[in-house]
Amino acid sequence: MAEPKADTPTGQTLTSDQWIKLQGDLPRLDCELTLCHILEVNRASILARPERSLSANQLVEINRWADALRNDVPFAYLAGEQEFWGLNLAVSPHVLVPRPETELLVESALALLQNGAGILDLGTGSGAIALAIASERDDAKVTATDISTDALLVAKQNAETLGIEVTFQESRWLESLTGRWQIIVSNPPYIDPADPHLAHLHAEPQHALIADEKGLADLRQIITEAPNYLANGGWLLLEHGFDQAQQVRLLLEQSGFQAVTSHRDLANIERVSLGQYLYE
Ligand SMILES: C[S@@+](CC[C@H](N)C(=O)[O-])C[C@H]1O[C@@H](n2cnc3c(N)ncnc32)[C@H](O)[C@@H]1O
Known part of the structure; x- marks a missing residue:
């Protein structure tokens, strides 16, 4: 009919x-x-x-x-998918929709990753960063974590669908982890709870977006804890808000990181800050 x-x-x-x-x-x-x-x-x-x-x-x-x-429901939630780094990722309202500017974090990490080294992605969400890195470098040992069981299910499903090898572990930042990595990357929540833009982001998981201390609480925690989980000469790379680069660089320096710098995204905004940790 x-x-x-x-x-x-x-x-x-x-x-x-x-x-x-x-x-x-x-x-x-x-x-x-x-x-x-x-x-x-x-x-x-x-x-x-x-x-x-x-x-x-x-x-x-x-x-x-x-x-x-x-x-304000993101198109990606309706379609159930979002492209990131050329990978078609399944997404659900349990995970942040991967943003194009996060590709800068992937690019920056790939540039520093040594052959066969271990890399840790904290707060992996859909698995975007970990899967992008592992898709480029099958010699790398990629571990990805999240506090959210539901997010990890999405990320694991993406790894399986794409046939990419990543080890997943549930953890509140570095709390449940043992080991040391050459590179730690994270795109943590960094939006100030008072930011008016949040009104348009209500469909995405709020714990993936908002952090106390004007958006700096999770960045600060990761920066403070990371030295205990980095190999000698290892790097910590963090995505942050458009106006947080200076504060993040200061936090990195206060925690003993060296060669601290920031990278600009395509909009010429300092979007990723990084530093190297050398043992005394
Ligand atoms: C901004 S989203 C980033 C998701 C993904 N990495 C990306 O770039 O698209 C932040 C992620 O951190 C996770 N997260 C929030 N608080 C956390 C915590 N205390 N420990 C571990 N993960 C956390 C959230 O569940 C979310 O998946």
Whole structure:
């Protein structure tokens, strides 16, 4: 049986182009990508056939996505996936949606990683950083941790689907770990609880975003604990907020790190700070 056609209140059916034009408050790209997912076609097909009629069932689903997007639900949660470092990662509301700027942390870590060395990703979420590094370097021994059991399930599933080897362990930062690594990386929560942008991030796990002390509490804890888990000459690399580089560099220096510096992202913002730990 043919599916019923999409109706407007006046009884007209809608084409995909008409539907996009009715979503004036949503970015056109989000509308096109929503159509791609629900109609199971690529974007070229959406652009090539603006006159395609939407069935009533399709319209219900498309409008549900549009409402969710208006309510700041990330597109990645609706689609159930997000690309990071060229890897297609499954994501759910248990994990932060990996951000493109975090690729700078991966790049910075890869540049320092010695052959066959161990690297630890603290607060792995979807597994984005650990999986990106392991996908580039199969000689590296990659360990990834998180405090969230649900996040670790997502990360483990991603590793399995992608066929990438990473060791996962549940831990509150470094608490449950034993050993020493050549590199420790982390993209910890670093948003000030008073930051007004949080209002638009309500769909993502708040414990993945917010940290006390104006966003510095988790960064401080990791910096303080990391020397006991780094091999001699090992590096700690941290992603942080756009205005936290100076404070993070100071924290690294106060904990005895050397060669402390920050790297800028594509928007020219100091986004990753790092330091090397040498035993006395
Ligand atoms: C900003 S998210 C980063 C997720 C992922 N690494 C990424 O870059 O997309 C921070 C992660 O740290 C985890 N986390 C928060 N507090 C933690 C703690 N005390 N110990 C370990 N992990 C923690 C969260 O569950 C979350 O997965």
